[in-house]
Amino acid sequence: MSKVLIEAHNVGKQYGQDIILEHVNTTVHEGEFITLVGASGCGKSTFLKMILGIDQPSSGKLLLNGESMPEEPGSDRGIVFQQYSVFPHMTVLDNVIAAKGFQKASLTGYLFGKDKREAKQAATDILTQVGLSHALDRYPHELSGGMKQRLAIAQAIICKPRILLLDEPFGALDPGIRADMHALILDLWKKHKLTIFMVTHDLKEGFYLGTRLWVFDKLRHDPQAPNAYGASITYDLPVGETHDQLYQQIDDRIRPKPAPIHAFTDTMETTP
């Protein structure tokens, strides 16, 4: 097995009285593609934010390469959010060139001369890889949702991060475009030897992509105080060996149940 990248020892997170996560224990090796699924508010995004460095565990230990996770974002951990991931004031090409510029220790982040030419070449290459070579001079507001996400991914990839974090990156996209994006992300994952964490609402997506699926859910539940207990990783499944029955079971758990229909008709009838 390859090198251990991230370890979580009894990681917990609470905001005030609300306990979001508790007793998260896990180990992630280099090159894994992990999808995180769970109901809304179950802490999967919180866990992603901890890896990103914009949120810290309130208890337990989260380690990166055996050392404490840095308390701020860094260039070893790339991110693609659902939206606002690209810079609206730069063209597609400039967005990626800027990412190159940030790599250099300079005051402004702008590149000149030879550096600029090299960055432009590298940016064009990576944009061709993600299928945006025809839109280099467009501004983000002129792009479709799928194209914006392609750009955000290109930006992240050009910095050669070891870990790529995807926070519901395809949540706002049409199903057809989603399939294209899945192919793209799998391709980049293999080509650039990334370790990927992807939060998704779509369980199918979770089972289709990646090598490992985490289901976040509460182990204990107190109906009087829904926030008294936090969620943890309740299923940690290798992708590709799951029974339909278990799939259905997980699906039922993470999807909010539809309200019983007769409840509505009852109230309808009592209304004059």
Added chain:
Amino acid sequence: MKKLINYAPSSTSTILLGLLPFALLLLLYVMSSEARLAINPNDKLLPSLGQMGDAMYRLAFEPSRRTGELVFWQDTLSSLMRLGAGVAIAALFGLLVGLLTGALPILFASLAPLLTVVSLIPPLAILPILFIIIGLGEASKITLIAIGVAPFIARDLQRRTQEIPSEQLVKAQTLGASTSQILISVLLPQVMPKLIDAIRLSLGTGWLFLIAAEAISSTDGLGYRIFLVRRYMSMDIILPYVAWITLLAFLIDYLLSTLNKRLYPWSTEGKA
């Protein structure tokens, strides 16, 4: 018959409808003026268009017997210089303070309360202080405009900076950006169009302070002239001057708005 709320005028009739109130006001003025002048040809309150034209011709094209200057143009130049200098200083200060306090929580914590208090001081109330400290010359007038406008611009830009989605700041950091790189190449370009908007909004206030300062202490300027000729009830000068100031204000606003669209084509469209 369509509902009134659905009845939109065509583009030509929009222009005509817009011009109609102006034409009506002008007509009303000409009729009232003629009526008054018919009773008393020496009436000064509502001079005819011809009288105003004569008075303005003298000020604009005949050198003043006292100073040898073309009074009207000299007034315009002086006023625009003062307004321009004052607003430029305010814009620079506002951009710097707004951007830095909006972007850096430490500076926000230490300066935001002070900025709020300073913005509540009525600038005209401290005009005597300015006269005492820096005298009656150009500097005090420019300072008054700058002090009057700067807190508004600073607070506006502070808010605009804070409105930039935090996803972008996180994203830039995952691309390896330092604080100064984020300030200069992510935040600064995005608040520039907001700065121009803030200047447009504050120019009205700028004119107010300009005319007030010129009325109190000056030897030339549009505001000075209006208050000077008031003593002789020279409505034939006051009215064209007011119209000229209004036209200048309109032109500056139009110029800035065009500049904004030209320089920052990405900012007027939807968010990325």
